[in-house]
Amino acid sequence: MNGKLEVRAAPHLLDPDSTAKIMYSVLLALIPSALAGVILFGVHALWLMLVSVAAACFTEAGCQLLLRQPVTITDGSAAITGLLLAFNLPPSFPLRYAAFGAFMAIVLGKQLFGGLGENPFNPALIGRVVLAAAFPQEMTTWQALGGVMADAATTATPLGLIKLGQVPALSELLLGNVLGCIGETSVVAILIGGIYLLWRKIIDWRIPVGMLGSVAVLSVLLGADPLVQLSTGGLMLGAFFMATDPVTSPVTKPGRWIFAIGAGAVVVLIRFFGGLPEGVSYSILLMNAVKPILNKATKPRIFGEVRGRA
Amino acid sequence: MIWRPFRGGIKPKEFKEATATKPIVTVPLPPRVILPLQQHLGERANPVVVRDELVEAGQIIGNSAAFISAPVHASISGTVTRVTAEVIEIARRNREGVRELSTGKWENLDKLPADAIRCIARKAGIVGLGGATFPTAVKLTPPAGCWVNTLIINGCECEPYLTADHRLMVEQSAEIVFGAYAMAQALQAVRIIFAVEDNKPDAAKKLAEALTAAQLRPYGAIIRNTTAEVRLVPSRYPQGAEKQLIWSLTGRVVPLGGLPAQVGVLVHNVATAYALAEAIRKAKPLIERVVTVTGPIVNAPGNYLVRLGTPIRELLAYAGGVKEPVKAIILGGPMMGEAQVDDGAPVTKGTSGVLVFGEADLAPVRQTRCIRCARCVEVCPMGLEPLYLARLAEKELWSEAVQAGAAYCLECGSCAYICPAKRPVAELIRRAKVKCQEGGIVDERQAGSQSRTASA
Structure with missing residues (x-):
């Protein structure tokens, strides 16, 4: 026999899926929404996405170089954070502020806690919340700089209009022909990506189903049109792409149900009783904070374990 | 048909088609066998033959008085060439017969x-x-x-x-x-x-x-x-x-x-x-078993009836050798089998398969960080949370790992199979298990169930 044998630990057979494949599948699933954003809101939307992704990747690499860690921007996770942050920005948002948001998302939301896998909160949402606090004016200015929405008659988002007592047409909401953040308005585009991720079993169906379901049920109970509630604001984007982040959602199935239903309930609370028109970011961040408790409370039963008899 | 799905589990590709239809082929007697005295769980057998002794196939060459043990029989007739506390080697002499057990032959x-x-x-x-x-x-x-x-x-x-x-x-x-x-x-x-x-x-x-x-x-x-x-x-x-x-x-x-x-x-x-x-x-003692010899680079993959103690090298040669340089040999299946350092190890009572991999079958594994995807939790048939157990094992928190259930791991490897970050989850848990057995750390649940059994 020539050459030494390789001695690895069992199992010697591994599933072909990898973390990078998962991340790139998520990026692929975000492309329909990105296209919709550019079509609806013009080239500036594209610039926002590019700047945000570049800033996120650059920041991640910088942090890792500074900490003398291997640079892992090729795994796609920083790009996802950057793209999701851009999706959460108004179409006319200044590029330099977007870069700042991506920087904060990576530093404050991810690297400060130890990088991929260790962050308690969704990094993109951290970036969004930082921007909402730092630039409240710019974050609530709804104006398309180009694209289909350039000559929109209104400068309010559907949820803003609802607060004023006007309900937009459902077909417009589904296509995304309304004002709002770049990646959140087109329900159809989000569903295309979301269904792809469900089919690839990359996201757990319990999270979108639980979150959207609880919003629908609670809206009905509060006398609102559930379809309009589901297709407005950042709910669809949040339910399919933000709440499903594996790192910041529970590891158990019952935990994921509670997580999702809780997030939906908080969205309804904020929308119907809060001062803000929209609360998807805060609802997910709040449930992110509850995640460790959910993991503990819903620990799976070990096969053969007799509880409460020991 | 009543069947209850067990929790978790995986569906890996089967790779059985290469040998599933191949009838069992009897391998000719090897010129030399290496018989470990510990081919079973429990007490090791002690050698009961000496060097240069002539032995007959089927003759007991290692035995133990312990309850949890099993004797080892000569698998070929020949001369004992080496005796240590762990292993006995026999060089073949041309005799075909097998000594029968003294227990007789029974039909009823x-x-x-x-x-x-x-x-x-x-x-x-x-x-x-x-x-x-x-x-x-x-x-x-x-x-x-x-x-x-x-x-x-x-x-x-x-x-x-x-x-x-x-x-x-x-x-x-x-x-x-x-x-x-x-x-x-x-x-x-x-x-x-x-x-x-x-x-x-x-x-x-x-x-x-x-x-x-x-x-x-x-x-x-x-x-x-x-x-x-x-x-x-x-x-x-x-x-x-x-x-x-x-x-x-x-x-x-x-x-x-x-x-x-x-x-x-x-x-x-x-x-x-x-x-x-x-x-x-x-009245036949256990001196041979069926072994699946397979793998992408084996020329004649098949199921072989082979005498215990036959070196893997011989068995592989009988299976037509290999097409490319061997990069790994695994005894057992790919999920739980053990990789070998060379091809000199013998077939023992527990060897169900010999798996041979070449360069192309051993892709370099790039380990990345755990993203808490919880696929390991989903597939664990015991209802454990492998990602946390592995983390505790990495930090060498052995006692904590046991309290989290590490001792109940089946070592089936499903968690490591499914892990997209390619983390050696199963290996880490196995390490925690071994450490705890060595250190006598017992899980509270188990301590409870044992006392219950004792009092029952």
Whole structure:
């Protein structure tokens, strides 16, 4: 026999899926929404996405170089954070502020806690919340700089209009022909990506189903049109792409149900009783904070374990 | 058909097509055998022969007085060339015969009381041939107060690549059925279930035919006193794991840290039943077994009946050698088998397969960070949370790992298989298990269940 044998630990057979494949599948699933954003809101939307992704990747690499860690921007996770942050920005948002948001998302939301896998909160949402606090004016200015929405008659988002007592047409909401953040308005585009991720079993169906379901049920109970509630604001984007982040959602199935239903309930609370028109970011961040408790409370039963008899 | 899905599990690619239809081929006697004195769980056997002694195939060359142990027999006739506390080597002389057991040959089980069957199993050196290698005679002795009413004969063979049990079921179904009845006789069991994964319908059919044929054979009253059936179970790894199989077939849950006998069940592998039948009917000690030799670079993959102690090198040469340089040799299946440092190791009682991989089959594994995707939680058949156990093991928090359930890990490897970050989850948990056994750290749950058993 020539050459030494390789001695690895069992199992010697591994599933072909990898973390990078998962991340790139998520990026692929975000492309329909990105296209919709550019079509609806013009080239500036594209610039926002590019700047945000570049800033996120650059920041991640910088942090890792500074900490003398291997640079892992090729795994796609920083790009996802950057793209999701851009999706959460108004179409006319200044590029330099977007870069700042991506920087904060990576530093404050991810690297400060130890990088991929260790962050308690969704990094993109951290970036969004930082921007909402730092630039409240710019974050609530709804104006398309180009694209289909350039000559929109209104400068309010559907949820803003609802607060004023006007309900937009459902077909417009589904296509995304309304004002709002770049990646959140087109329900159809989000569903295309979301269904792809469900089919690839990359996201757990319990999270979108639980979150959207609880919003629908609670809206009905509060006398609102559930379809309009589901297709407005950042709910669809949040339910399919933000709440499903594996790192910041529970590891158990019952935990994921509670997580999702809780997030939906908080969205309804904020929308119907809060001062803000929209609360998807805060609802997910709040449930992110509850995640460790959910993991503990819903620990799976070990096969053969007799509880409460020991 | 009643079947309860066990929790978790995976569906890896099977890779069985290369050998599933290859009949068992008897390998010529090797010129030399290496027989470890520890081919079973329990006490190691002590050598009872000296160097230069002439031995006959079937002669006991290692034995132990301990209850949990098994004798080792010479697998070929020849001269003992080396004796150490661990291993005995024999160089062949040209004699073909095999010394028979002194226990006689039996066809009618009525004449064999439980103790006689256990005695034959012990004298023949039979151990669990599915890979666990627990002495069969001991397993056929249920703890006091437990009546094993149900005997499960495990023909699941859920490990990818392996087909040795499959071929044995197809070609030796009558013997397997006889062995199963003998086990039932030893246990006074009233029910025998043959469990076969549904990817082997031919094996299930052969077993069912053999069961029907057995009704007309003079095997004794045990045939009338037991009900026997063949059950197909879905192919899902690790369906063949003892506790999971018991649950799937009977709905009984083996308590944590407990034994199957506590819920009235015992699981034996089909190859073990076959070996017992050979010992009872033909007075044959366990000196050979069927091994699947396979892998993408093996020229003639197949199922080989080979004498124990045959070096892997010889077996591989008999299987036509390899097409490319060998990069890894694994004894057992790909999920739980052990990688070898060279090709000099011998086939032992627990060797169900020899897996040979070349360069192309061993892609470099790039380990990344855990993203908490929880796929490992989803697939763990024991309901553990492998990601946390592995994390504790990485930090060497052994005691914490045990409190989190590390001791109950089956080591099936499903977690590491599914991990997209390619983390050695199973290996880390295994390490925690070993450390705790060494350090005598016991989980509170298990401590509780043991005291319950003791007081019961």
